[in-house]
Amino acid sequence: MTLNILGTGAIGSAIAAGAAKHNIPYRVFSRSPAAAVTVIDQQDQQIMLNTPLSQPVKLDSSDVLIVPLKAHQIASALQQWQPFVCVHTPVVLMHNGMGGAETARHTLPDNPVFLATTRMGALKHSENHVRITGRGTTDIGSISPDIGPLTAIQEQVLSSLRHCLQDVVWHADIYPSLWHKLSINAVINPLTALNDIPNGTLLNGRFDSQIDEICHETAAVMRASGIPADAKALVSRVRDVAAATAANYSSMHQDVVHHRQTEIDAINGYIVLQAKKKGIAVPHNALLVEQVTSLTQR
Ligand code: KPL
Secondary structure, three states: OEEEEEOOOHHHHHHHHHHHHOOOOEEEEOOOOOOOOEEEOOOOOEEEOOOOEOOOOOOOOOEEEEEOOOHHHHHHHHHHHHHHOOOOOOEEEEOOOOOHHHHHHHHOOOOOEEEEEEOOEEEEEEOOEEEEEEOOOEEEEEOOOOOOOOOHHHHHHHHHHHHHHOOEEEOOOOHHHHHHHHHHHHHHHHHHHHHOOOHHHHHOOOOHHHHHHHHHHHHHHHHHOOOOOOHHHHHHHHHHHHHHOOOOOOHHHHHHHOOOOOOOOOOHHHHHHHHHHHOOOOHHHHHHHHHHHHHHHO
């Protein structure tokens, strides 16, 4: 199976490096002309990736399209690729927040689509340098929860990703994992961006009541969406991730610093949207959306 990886971001480059190390065929695509990325792995080994291609190529069922882009980039990427994939080409979406599944259902209604979330650490230091900073599990599952054994295509996608990312877990229903990642991002990302702080500073006591309130709202929306959730457990996971990534700046913090569009609509915005559908009040999440949006419109 040939991996076709969109973009030269940290996670996509880490997947490509795994493919290069295990002699799995792969291509990297970048819309704008880009130099080859060098990935430094945890053993300090340097892996020079293939030079990105700037135009899509025709894909068939022996290819997989991997889309580790931001949620707001997915619609235009899938529209660009739609004429180039066949209905059997599997597509893997990996992004913070939610919304990609709906976009894929609309643009590629007949393709096998998978949703994944990873806890692997990878940082892009410069335009063409990525460092893998930590191992972490990648969770993956189909866009519609499965019943029964894995299909051949699911086995192939899982096996290709396992070669590249090692610790990959298949879920018959991926949505609880996606919601749990969302609930962590919904706290750490906006609070670090708004306060211009690294993740660990969220543990200094000053943010405790805000963290509790955001998690209470998110847990209520999760339960109303059929995902078991307990606010106290969410708070404790948020604190664990903030402690484990204490020195890091969140991706939303970095987006704000570099004047890039943030993922606020796919993270807290998604919670607000689902809350509205279920008639749940989520004033803290709504305020975060407003504040981060106005921060980036200045
Ligand atoms: O996923 C992250 C992000 O920055 O987007 C966390 C888990 C918050 C780590 O920084």
